[in-house]
Amino acid sequence: MKGDLFSSEHMVQPAVEPGMTIENAKCIKYTVNGEMYARQGAMIAHRGSLQFERKGQGVGGMLKRAVTGEGLPLMAVRGQGEVWFAHEAQNCFVLDVEPGDRFTVNGRNVLCFDPSLSYEIKTVKGSGIAGGGLFNSVFSGQGRLGLVCEGNPLVIPVSAQYPVYVDTDAVVGWSAQLQTSLHRSQSIGSMLRGGSGEAVQLMLQGEGYVVVRPSEAIPQKAQQH
Numbered sequence: 001m002k003g004d005l006f007s008s009e010h011m012v013q014p015a016v017e018p019g020m021t022i023e024n025a026k027c028i029k030y031t032v033n034g035e036m037y038a039r040q041g042a043m044i045a046h047r048g049s050l051q052f053e054r055k056g057q058g059v060g061g062m063l064k065r066a067v068t069g070e071g072l073p074l075m076a077v078r079g080q081g082e083v084w085f086a087h088e089a090q091n092c093f094v095l096d097v098e099p100g101d102r103f104t105v106n107g108r109n110v111l112c113f114d115p116s117l118s119y120e121i122k123t124v125k126g127s128g129i130a131g132g133g134l135f136n137s138v139f140s141g142q143g144r145l146g147l148v149c150e151g152n153p154l155v156i157p158v159s160a161q162y163p164v165y166v167d168t169d170a171v172v173g174w175s176a177q178l179q180t181s182l183h184r185s186q187s188i189g190s191m192l193r194g195g196s197g198e199a200v201q202l203m204l205q206g207e208g209y210v211v212v213r214p215s216e217a218i219p220q221k222a223q224q225h
Contacts, residue, residue: 012029012084015029015031015082018034019031019114019144020094020114020146022092022093022094023084025091025092026086026089026090026091026092027044027084027085027086027092028084028085028094028111028112028146029082029083029084029085030077030082030083030146031081031082032048032050032077032081032082032083033080034080034115035076035077035078035115036076036077036112036113036114036115037055037075037076037077037112037113037114038074038075038077038085038111038112038113038146039073039075039085039087039110039111039112040074040075041087042085042087042111042112043083043084043085044084044085044086046081046082046083046084047081047082048079048080048081049079049080049081050077050078050079050083051077051078052077053075053076053077054073054075055073055075055076085111085146086111086148087111087148090149090150091148091149091150091151091152091153092146092148093147093148093149093153094144094145094146095145095147097117097139097140097142097143097144097145098142101140101175102140102175102176102177103138103139103140103145103173103174103175103176104122104124104136104137104138104139104173104175104176105136105137105138105145105147105172105173106136106137106171106172107135107136107137109147109172109213110137110145110147111146111147111148112146113143113144113146114143114145115143116141116142116143117139117140117141117143117144117145118139118141119138120137120138121135121137121138122135122136123135124136124180124202136173138176140176150213150214151213151214151215152214153172153211153212153213153214154211154212154213154214155209155210156209156210156211156212157208157209158174158175158178158207158208158209158210160205160206160207163203163204163205164203164204164210165183165201165202165203165204166202166210166212167201167202168200168201170212170213170214170215171202171210171212172212172213173210173211174204174208174209174210174211175206175207175208175209177206177207177208178204178205178206178207178208178210179204179205180202180203180204180205181202181203182200182201183200183201183202183203184200
């Protein structure tokens with residue numbers, strides 16, 4: 001068979017070493033030699049000798065819970081082989097977490113991660129009951145974290161002089177050392193009159209980065225996860 005479908009742009013490349021790599025803009029490949037973790041339902045193809053196990057109460061003692069506040073169940077993948085992950089054709093990115101780093105991310109944006117990363121669910125300080133960021137997943141240790149994002153994300157530096165305000169439905173994640181609190185950008189009178197629709201944001205202060213996506217979460221969609 002011939003045609004553009006079989007060009008190098010679409011053909012998967014042989015694995016060079018174990019671990020996580022970007023296969024294309026919408027897909028991450030993980031060459032498994034032992035164990036790794038991913039969101040349930042994210043596997044789109046695999047080959048080799050692999051086993052998939054749903055996790056209900058934690059993986060290897062590292063997870064306080066296997067479900068984030070947004071309802072993200074995890075699975076362990078064990079054995080030797082290759083597996084491809086994707087989620088709703090969203091864009092894929094890989095974050096290298098180094099010793100001393102701590103990154104907090106919305107569970108809806110987690111695709112897969114190395115078993116060397118520690119993972120726990122934490123309440124976002126100052127978030128109250130507003131927005132989709134009440135619970136976030138905090139990753140630390142050393143390893144790679146695969147993320148998905150609707151559209152191309154914006155990475156915004158945060159400094160002590162310039163705090164950043166983000167919509168809780170658009171935020172992907174941020175440096176965990178940043179301080180968070182709710183910021184009201186409208187008066188009560190303005191809200192009662194209809195306002196701008198952007199009444200409350202999450203304020204991040206300190207030194208680090210925040211990642212946002214160019215769209216807001218759709219509540220009905222989030223409930224399906």
